Amino acid sequence: MHFWEFELNTFDVWLYIGIIVVVFLIANVLRRKVGFIRKSLIPTAVIGGLLILILKSFGLFDLFIDVDKMNEFMEAITYHALGLGVIALTLKDSKRTKNKELQKQVFNAGLITVNTYLIQAIIGTIIVVLLAVTFLKGLFPAAGFLLPLGYGQGSGQALTFGSIFETSYGFVGGASFGLTIATVGFLVACLIGVFHIFMMKKKGV
Numbered sequence: 001m002h003f004w005e006f007e008l009n010t011f012d013v014w015l016y017i018g019i020i021v022v023v024f025l026i027a028n029v030l031r032r033k034v035g036f037i038r039k040s041l042i043p044t045a046v047i048g049g050l051l052i053l054i055l056k057s058f059g060l061f062d063l064f065i066d067v068d069k070m071n072e073f074m075e076a077i078t079y080h081a082l083g084l085g086v087i088a089l090t091l092k093d094s095k096r097t098k099n100k101e102l103q104k105q106v107f108n109a110g111l112i113t114v115n116t117y118l119i120q121a122i123i124g125t126i127i128v129v130l131l132a133v134t135f136l137k138g139l140f141p142a143a144g145f146l147l148p149l150g151y152g153q154g155s156g157q158a159l160t161f162g163s164i165f166e167t168s169y170g171f172v173g174g175a176s177f178g179l180t181i182a183t184v185g186f187l188v189a190c191l192i193g194v195f196h197i198f199m200m201k202k203k204g205v
Contacts, residue, residue: 015065016073023055024048041197042190049183075175078159113152120148140171150181151188158182 027048031037037047061067124147132139142165150158155178162178165171 012066012069013073016070019052019065020048023051027051040190041194046186046190049186075159075163075179078155078179081156117148117152120151121145123147140165140169140174142169143171143174143177146178146181150178150183151185154185155179155182 024044028044031042031044031047055061056067061070121144124144125141126144128139128144129141132141146158146162146165149161158178158181159175160178162171162174162176164174165178166174171177
């Protein structure tokens, strides 16, 4: 599938957007009113995504919409939202100040980020290759490279490269695999990451 080549009628578009809006409103209410969810600092988008996942697992969407069309629409929105997000960041007005300490912190943060991506890519590739030669013969070996894209870059990059692997290299379900990796990355950040923040806060860091 090419994300710039999909057809939807106006009713379907408004229906899918309406579902997203309603679910996000419910997720926002839960985040603000339910104590343990509010304290967990889990974003509204993640809560909304989990709600949609639960509803879909019960087959409620199958009753009144074409799930395949909805999946195509969501993938296209995810793909194009990535570009809009980058544009929005470049348009942000920021004051540049020369600060050696700040420059050092930025350099260290960039170094840690790149090294983290590299480690994730190595670990992901090793795991996938081991699975490909043992239990899951025929598994696409380069699928492990989607790990740093999903964990570090988010759903947009994971979906894009997963789709490239699927359409150009025959990795069946590559787009879905990339989105799954990104979803797991969000959950790890929200659960383990938030827990780590609370622990550091208690230690006064």
